[in-house]
Amino acid sequence: MWAAVSVCWLGAALLAAGHSLPRLRLPYRELLGTNRSVLFFGHRGSLGFRSLYLDEYRDRLFIGGKDVLYSLLLDRASADAKEIYWPPLPGQTEECFRKGKDPGHTFSLDPASVETGRGRCPHEPSRTFASTVIGGELYAGLTADFLGRDPGIFRSTGTRSALRTEVDQRLLNDPKFVAAHLIPDNNDGDNDKAYFFFTEKVVEADSKEHAIVSRVARVCVNDAGGQRVLVNKWSTFNKARLVCSVPGPGGIDTHFDELEDVFLLRTKDGKSPEIYALFSTISHVFQGSAVCVYHMADIREVFNGPFAHRESPHHQWDAYEGRVPYPRPGVCPSKTTNQPRRQYGTTKDFPDEVLHFARAHPLMYKPVYPRHRQPLLVKTDLPHHLRQLVVDRVEAEDGQHDVLFLGTDAGSVLKVVVLQKTSLATTEDVVLEELQVFKVPVPITQMEISIKRQMLYVGSSLGVAQVRLHQCESYGTACAECCLARDPYCAWDGTACTRYQPSGKRRYRRQDVRHGNPVHQCLDQNLTVDDYESVEEKVLYGAEDNSTFLECVPRSPQASVQWFVQRPPNEQRDEVKTDERILQTEQGLLFRKLHRHDAGVYYCKTLEHGFTQMVAKMALEVIASEQLAHTFHRDRGDKPQRMPCPEPRLVPQAPKTWFKDIMHLINSQNLQQVEEYCARLWCSSRPHHRKSKLAQAKHALASVDVGKKGQMTKPHSGKNRMPRQASAT
Numbered sequence: 001m002w003a004a005v006s007v008c009w010l011g012a013a014l015l016a017a018g019h020s021l022p023r024l025r026l027p028y029r030e031l032l033g034t035n036r037s038v039l040f041f042g043h044r045g046s047l048g049f050r051s052l053y054l055d056e057y058r059d060r061l062f063i064g065g066k067d068v069l070y071s072l073l074l075d076r077a078s079a080d081a082k083e084i085y086w087p088p089l090p091g092q093t094e095e096c097f098r099k100g101k102d103p104g105h106t107f108s109l110d111p112a113s114v115e116t117g118r119g120r121c122p123h124e125p126s127r128t129f130a131s132t133v134i135g136g137e138l139y140a141g142l143t144a145d146f147l148g149r150d151p152g153i154f155r156s157t158g159t160r161s162a163l164r165t166e167v168d169q170r171l172l173n174d175p176k177f178v179a180a181h182l183i184p185d186n187n188d189g190d191n192d193k194a195y196f197f198f199t200e201k202v203v204e205a206d207s208k209e210h211a212i213v214s215r216v217a218r219v220c221v222n223d224a225g226g227q228r229v230l231v232n233k234w235s236t237f238n239k240a241r242l243v244c245s246v247p248g249p250g251g252i253d254t255h256f257d258e259l260e261d262v263f264l265l266r267t268k269d270g271k272s273p274e275i276y277a278l279f280s281t282i283s284h285v286f287q288g289s290a291v292c293v294y295h296m297a298d299i300r301e302v303f304n305g306p307f308a309h310r311e312s313p314h315h316q317w318d319a320y321e322g323r324v325p326y327p328r329p330g331v332c333p334s335k336t337t338n339q340p341r342r343q344y345g346t347t348k349d350f351p352d353e354v355l356h357f358a359r360a361h362p363l364m365y366k367p368v369y370p371r372h373r374q375p376l377l378v379k380t381d382l383p384h385h386l387r388q389l390v391v392d393r394v395e396a397e398d399g400q401h402d403v404l405f406l407g408t409d410a411g412s413v414l415k416v417v418v419l420q421k422t423s424l425a426t427t428e429d430v431v432l433e434e435l436q437v438f439k440v441p442v443p444i445t446q447m448e449i450s451i452k453r454q455m456l457y458v459g460s461s462l463g464v465a466q467v468r469l470h471q472c473e474s475y476g477t478a479c480a481e482c483c484l485a486r487d488p489y490c491a492w493d494g495t496a497c498t499r500y501q502p503s504g505k506r507r508y509r510r511q512d513v514r515h516g517n518p519v520h521q522c523l524d525q526n527l528t529v530d531d532y533e534s535v536e537e538k539v540l541y542g543a544e545d546n547s548t549f550l551e552c553v554p555r556s557p558q559a560s561v562q563w564f565v566q567r568p569p570n571e572q573r574d575e576v577k578t579d580e581r582i583l584q585t586e587q588g589l590l591f592r593k594l595h596r597h598d599a600g601v602y603y604c605k606t607l608e609h610g611f612t613q614m615v616a617k618m619a620l621e622v623i624a625s626e627q628l629a630h631t632f633h634r635d636r637g638d639k640p641q642r643m644p645c646p647e648p649r650l651v652p653q654a655p656k657t658w659f660k661d662i663m664h665l666i667n668s669q670n671l672q673q674v675e676e677y678c679a680r681l682w683c684s685s686r687p688h689h690r691k692s693k694l695a696q697a698k699h700a701l702a703s704v705d706v707g708k709k710g711q712m713t714k715p716h717s718g719k720n721r722m723p724r725q726a727s728a729t
Contacts, residue, residue, distance in 0.1 A: 020381050021557040022414065022434035023485060024475065031435060036471050041463035042068065043083060049459045050125055054448040061448075061457060063464055066125075074453060119144050119154040119164065130177040130196060134221055139194045141177035151175050153196055153219065153234065163225055166233050171362050175200040175215075179262035182221070183296065184271050190334030192221040195299075197242070197262045197277070203313070212282050214242040214259040216299060216368060220332035220347070227348040229355040235347045237358070238330040240302045241367040244279045244292035244375055256290040256375070258282050261389045265402075272296045276376075278389040278406070288380030291389065291404065292370035299368050303330060308363040319365040325351065329358035376418055377404065377429045384410040384441075390449040390456065392469065395502050396488040397511040403432075403488060405456055405469075407444030412436045413458060413467070417488060419514055430516075432487050437465045472497040476555075479510055480518035480611035484556070488513050492522070519610045535617040537601070542594045544625045551588040552604035552616045559608035563589050567600040576602070596622050 031037035040063070041047050048066025055062065056074065063070040071082040122129050122142045129142035137158035144150045144164075151172045155163045165171050177198040185191040196217045201210040217239035225232050245253040256279035264273040275294040281287055307329075309320035327337045333344040344350060370376075379386065388407030393400055406414040415433040420426075437444070437458050446459040449469075456467040472490035475481050475497050482490060482497035491500040492510035500511060510521045542548035554561055563576035563584065576582065576589065583590045591598060604616035 020379065020431060022431040023556045023558050024432065025434045025557070026436065026474070028436045028439045031437065031467070034471060034474065036468045036474075037435075037437060038466045039463055040070075040072065040081070040466075042070065043081070044068065044085075047463045049445070049461055049463060052446050052448050052457055052459050052464065054450060054457060056450060056452055061464075063459070074450065074455070115157075119152070119156055119162070122148070124148065128176045128178070130180040130198070132180040132182060132194065134182045134192070134194060139180055139219075141175070141180060141196045141198060153217070153237070155223075160224065161232055163223060163232055163234055165237055166230070166359070168359075171237060171239075172198075173200045173202065176259075178259050181262075181264055181273075183264075183273065185300070186271065186336075188334050188336065190222055191332050191336060193218045193236075193332070194221055197259060199257070199259045204316075212257050214244070214257060214277075214279065215239050216242050218303065218330075222332055222334075222346070224346045224348050226350065226352070226355045229352050230359060235350060235355050235358055236330050236332060237362055238303055238364060239362055240299070240364040242277065242292075242294070243367045243369050244277065244290050246290070246374060246378060256281055256288070256292075260289070260387055263389050263391050265391050265393060275299070276389060276391050276404075277370075278386060280385060286380060287385070288378065289382070289386040289406075290375040290379070291377040291406075292375050294368055294370055302364050302366050302368050306365040307361040308365040309361060317363075317365070320361060325353045325357050327354060329354055329361065376402075376427055377416065382408075384408040384412070386414075388444050388447040390447050392449060392451060394488040396500060396513050397491065397509060398514055401488040401513055403469075405447065405449065407447050407458060409443040410441035411438035411444065411460060411462075412441075413444065413447075413456070415469075417486065417513065430486055432485065435467060437467060438462050470499065472499055478611075478613075479522035481613075483510060483512050483518040483521045484516050484608055484611060486513050486516040517609055535603075535614050537617045537619055539619045539621065541621050541623060542591065542598075543623050543628060544594055544596060546594055548591040548594045548598075548620070549588055550591075550602055550604075550618055550620065553587055554606040554608075554615060556606070556608055559606040562605045562607060564603040564605065565600045566603070567597070573603060594622055596624060598622055 026036070032039075042065060046066070047063070047068070049063065050066070051064040053062040053064075054074075059074050061072045061074055063072065067086060069084040073080050119142075120131075120138055120140055122144075123146045127143055127148055129140060131138060131140035131142075133139070135158070137160070138156050139153070140156075141153045142151070144152055144154070150167060151174065152165045152167070153172075175198045177196060179197045181195050182192060183195050185193065196219075197215070198217070199212055199214050202213050203210055217237065219234050220236040223234055223236045226235050229235075242259065243255070244257075245255040247253055258280045259277060260280055261278040263276045263278075265276060266273045273296060275296070277292050277294065278289065279292065280289045306319040306321075307324070308317050309322075310317050326342070327333075327344060327350065331337050333346055333349065337344055385408065386406045387409050390405045392403045392405075394403050402418050404414075404416045404418060406416060408414065413435045414431055415435065417430050417432055419428045419430065421428060438460055440462070442460045442462055444458055444460050448457040449455070450457070454469045456469055458465045458467060470487065470489035472482070472485075472487070473496065475485040475487070475490065477496070479492040482492040485497070488511075489500060490497050490511070492498075500509065512518075512521045540548075540550065550563075552561060552563075561584070564573045565576050566573045576584075578584050581592050583592065588604075589602070599620055599622040602616075602618045602620055603614060604618075606613050606615055
């Protein structure tokens with residue numbers, strides 16, 4: 001019951017959280033067609049992508065795939081690709097050569113320097129792991145055995161002895177590692193620590209079921225293990241819970257416990273990055289995602305606070321109130337730790353009492369709460385799950401804004417700007433764009449961002465995509481359209497929507513990220529793109545007493561649509577009145593039963609924050625029922641007769657797409673009748689053109705459901721079926 005109340009309250013609280021619909025959706029082909037996206041699928045047909053490493057200093061992007069490693073130039077992701085390829089077994093190499101495979105590669109591995117991968121990568125590539133390289137040493141969180149039952153945090157590949165965590169569920173209980181980062185404490189390198197972010201299972205005293213919680217753990221980079229206790233094991237390991245929840249009534253919070261991804265927004269000194277973490281729910285009641293932001297000061301305060309303690313697994317956790325030995329478990333041997341009479345040059349010098357305490361108390365009592373104790377972003381109404389996160393802090397006309405790029409499990413990326421409201425504890429999120437990066441809906445498994453090149457690198461099982469962070473001209477050609485986009489990267493420069501430059505001329509820049517109000521920003525510009533003549537007119541046909549659909553989908557889902565009609569000979573344009581017969585849907589205007597007086601020119605206009613725009617113009621002609629009856633005339637022998645083209649034509653000549661409308665209008669058992677009908681409508685066409693059109697119509701009609709009486713069908717009464725007899729995009 002409490003869960004249901006909490007979820008209901010959460011849904012109500014999110015109504016004003018921001019626009020869930022993106023203002024601009026860019027499909028896969030449009031991304032490629034506008035050169036905003038470049039794809040790399042490897043040289044062998046299937047990349048089997050696993051990981052990305054962005055090295056901006058060397059101007060390289062390293063891609064790990066199945067049995068292959070690529071090194072690509074950042075500026076030209078698919079050009080000059082260097083490759084290392086190695087097979088699982090030497091015998092398979094000769095077999096490939098015998099089959100004609102090319103043995104030459106741009107660069108290769110040195111077989112003499114190949115080492116075991118145990119403790120450095122999981123046995124199964126599908127198992128999650130996290131790693132980072134610090135001072136030439138590899139720090140990795142993973143499961144080290146074949147069955148995935150030996151989780152640990154490992155250090156290897158350096159000159160020092162390898163270290164790992166003890167095999168103890170108190171330290172790690174079926175963890176899923178997400179990220180690993182070096183975050184210095186201060187200018188003393190001896191205090192540097194490696195932080196690991198993961199989820200693990202816990203069992204509370206009052207429950208036999210496992211719960212999932214998110215953690216942040218840390219170890220000292222200069223940890224050398226103990227001399228007699230914790231030999232070759234971490235002696236500075238501590239962990240704390242990461243909380244990301246929405247406060248609810250009666251103290252019942254809605255928790256997002258499944259950690260999906262972590263991104264560090266680095267500061268100039270590197271010591272206090274802002275930690276952005278993406279979470280999802282594991283609830284059976286509802287599905288959703290949240291982004292929480294953590295300050296390093298809050299994380300360090302928790303690690304410097306009380307240790308968690310309980311007498312047995314059947315007791316509740318409490319803060320440890322006994323004496324904590326010196327030096328405090330979890331601190332690094334450094335100048336800060338040393339005292340005049342207590343010098344510790346290495347963790348091997350720590351007293352056994354300290355190491356025993358560290359082994360028994362790895363968990364901190366207090367959790368780490370996010371900034372303002374609530375998420376920065378919450379999404380519970382998306383059709384897909386969020387899996388990856390990167391962040392860019394963008395300088396705009398009205399200050400700095402955080403732009404989040406969220407990778408989904410459907411091969412798309414959401415570009416979201418988060419706006420701070422008057423109260424610092426409240427935010428508004430606006431989904432700027434939805435980019436369909438991959439053609440098929442595959443989960444995005446890794447993303448990296450290059451601020452220097454303004455590029456996003458997106459990896460999935462299909463391959464890797466290089467995507468530009470912005471393409472301002474795609475928003476439109478009017479000042480109002482650029483302003484409505486609310487994109488911190490873009491501004492109106494007086495003539496076009498272009499990349500915002502903080503050092504540019506102020507008098508020409510028009511940008512309103514916080515409100516997207518073109519009335520204030522574009523008063524001297526055209527707020528109405530209402531040129532009726534500039535919009536291409538499409539001629540559409542509908543049959544009397546049948547259903548007809550006029551399609552008009554606004555480019556921005558956040559815009560509202562208005563319909564107007566001009567009925568000749570009257571030149572006045574009147575707003576279309578909707579009722580039970582004429583319905584306005586999200587996709588267009590539906591006539592459930594077409595009347596003769598519905599004929600006219602229809603105009604589709606969009607309205608968004610005071611900006612109106614003409615987006616479609618359709619001339620609808622209604623074919624009278626007696627015309628259809630005459631067209632389907634039969635002789636007494638019930639044989640279809642081919643009638644010659646009359647002069648003048650029965651109806652005006654249709655455009656090239658006419659036959660598509662016929663497919664929906666006509667549902668006939670006798671294709672010969674259909675051919676005669678089409679011939680009547682297109683009889684003015686040249687013979688070879690008419691033959692081609694009729695052949696196309698017959699071919700398409702072959703896949704249409706056939707009626708029993710050779711008559712035109714009426715619209716289906718079900719809500720899920722929408723006739724599309726006449727349409728215009």
